[in-house]
Amino acid sequence: MDEKKILVIDDEPEQGWIFSKVLSEEGYQVLTATDGPAGLKKIENESPDLVILDIKMPGMDGLETLRRIKEINVELLVIMLTAYETVQTAVKSMKMGAYDYLSKPIDNEKLKIIIKNALKTLDLTQEVFRLKEELKERFKFASLDGESAAMQKLYALLEKAISTDVSVLLRGESGTGKELAARIIHYNSLRKDKPFITVDCATLPETLVESEIFGYEKGAFTGAISRKLGKCELANEGTLFLDEVGNLSLDTQKKLLRMLQEREIVRLGSNKPIKIDVRIVTATNTNLEELIKKRVFREDLYYRLKEFSIVLPPLREREEDVLLLARLFLNEFNKEFNKKVKEISPEAMALLMRYSWPGNVRELKNVMRSSVLLAKKYILPENFPQEIQLDEVFSERVLSSKVVPDEESQEKKDIAQGSLKEIGKTAKKEVEKQAILRVLKEVNGNKSKAARLLKIDYKTLYNKIKKYNIHAQLKD
Numbered sequence: 001m002d003e004k005k006i007l008v009i010d011d012e013p014e015q016g017w018i019f020s021k022v023l024s025e026e027g028y029q030v031l032t033a034t035d036g037p038a039g040l041k042k043i044e045n046e047s048p049d050l051v052i053l054d055i056k057m058p059g060m061d062g063l064e065t066l067r068r069i070k071e072i073n074v075e076l077l078v079i080m081l082t083a084y085e086t087v088q089t090a091v092k093s094m095k096m097g098a099y100d101y102l103s104k105p106i107d108n109e110k111l112k113i114i115i116k117n118a119l120k121t122l123d124l125t126q127e128v129f130r131l132k133e134e135l136k137e138r139f140k141f142a143s144l145d146g147e148s149a150a151m152q153k154l155y156a157l158l159e160k161a162i163s164t165d166v167s168v169l170l171r172g173e174s175g176t177g178k179e180l181a182a183r184i185i186h187y188n189s190l191r192k193d194k195p196f197i198t199v200d201c202a203t204l205p206e207t208l209v210e211s212e213i214f215g216y217e218k219g220a221f222t223g224a225i226s227r228k229l230g231k232c233e234l235a236n237e238g239t240l241f242l243d244e245v246g247n248l249s250l251d252t253q254k255k256l257l258r259m260l261q262e263r264e265i266v267r268l269g270s271n272k273p274i275k276i277d278v279r280i281v282t283a284t285n286t287n288l289e290e291l292i293k294k295r296v297f298r299e300d301l302y303y304r305l306k307e308f309s310i311v312l313p314p315l316r317e318r319e320e321d322v323l324l325l326a327r328l329f330l331n332e333f334n335k336e337f338n339k340k341v342k343e344i345s346p347e348a349m350a351l352l353m354r355y356s357w358p359g360n361v362r363e364l365k366n367v368m369r370s371s372v373l374l375a376k377k378y379i380l381p382e383n384f385p386q387e388i389q390l391d392e393v394f395s396e397r398v399l400s401s402k403v404v405p406d407e408e409s410q411e412k413k414d415i416a417q418g419s420l421k422e423i424g425k426t427a428k429k430e431v432e433k434q435a436i437l438r439v440l441k442e443v444n445g446n447k448s449k450a451a452r453l454l455k456i457d458y459k460t461l462y463n464k465i466k467k468y469n470i471h472a473q474l475k476d
Contacts, residue, residue, distance in 0.1 A: 004119055007031045007048040009039035009065065010081065011057040019052060022108050023115070036060030040068055043076070050118055053098075055082040055089060063093060070097045075125065077118045081106070144180055145328055146321040150313035154181075157310045162188045167260065169245075169305045170283040172312030175362030178283035179243060181312060186239040191279060194238030197231045202244035210252045211268050213242075214259075220269025232265050235278045245282040245305065246291055250298065257301045280305065315357040315364060322352050323452060325361060329368035330379070341372050344379045346435065349453050350442040351381055355388050433468040436461070440470065 006028050008019045016032035023030045031046055033039035035057060043051070051069060055062035066078055080093045080101035090101045099118050102111060144154070161168050162185055170178040179198065186196045204212055211220070215230030231240055242248075248256065259265050260280065264273040282305050291297035315322065326344060334341055344352070348371075357363055371383040381389055436454065443449040451461040465471060 036065035166307035175360030197235035217269035333372035
């Protein structure tokens, strides 16, 4: 446990000595100051975790010192000491930001308990701050990886959504990252320090959705034994994310529309409106326009929800991103499972590039998770699920065209994994040539794709094609 630093500001030196003795025995590092200015200087230089401050001191009194402490660090915990147990002084110091107060003569056991509780509060505050910063870091733009044109367009739209406070409708197939996009919008917006609350409208029973979103009063229905705040209230000043909004009943849609129009809700079992300030972000993988035609989704709500609309592209339209994402997941799961899988073999890469990814990024992530668990040094085609190995009967061609037959020989495949520049000009030339030729055939001669698979630049690949006269063999 880190040694906590406590500063005692008291004009009586013997009082400071007593505090030092008692608190040092509890494992705290104790600093002392005999007046307000000296105490303020130590706060700036020593950054204590907690301050014990006497109210009655000559010159700058305790209340003025407290005011200046809060100017330096509003979060710093301060416990006030007073020989005059007056409610007015205690209340005034608490209003100014003091954590608590103690009356002289000091009860050492009570002092220890108050300090222990204060430092627990400090630890919780720091943990909450750490988690918030971790969330902000996690949901930076970099967390939605991709270099394709489709992703660049998505980034531009997300930037616009972040800079406004309008309702956002996210459209896209299952697994394209709609919730991640919603979190990126929230954690980069002006509401980032406020709650982000989610409701999965597809998994909640229809009878529970309304009470989950809007809350209820005690006795509102059988089983409502106490009041429960709805997600709208819990998300106040933050963002409410409604996933699969197309699943909402017409009755719930009506109440959601009222909330958007009036900026207020009414809990079930009540008729009292409650004002709220919440941003709505919704997501769907269904065609809401078709639902409107079928009269199962309100048109007026639809236009309220899509003040800003963003379509997340499926992975099959982001071909350039497949290997980028696969390598990111490889690194992620190497760390998670404490594995040392080096790379994805060229055959496995080719399969990843050819597969249609109906489950999108979520499916790719799951495939890489299981593959890392199964793999030894390299991810090979046999580490993939059967549906990928058999996709379009492509695997037969891939598996029959291996440059090297098994994992024991896989070291030779580093030629196609990023170490082309290290290859000598003698015996290894033929292996290098065959690796380039095979990858070019698998991508139908597309040199840009081949260069990415081989992890070399386009110019290097072009020169090697010319050097080995690979053009002629591609025509065979």
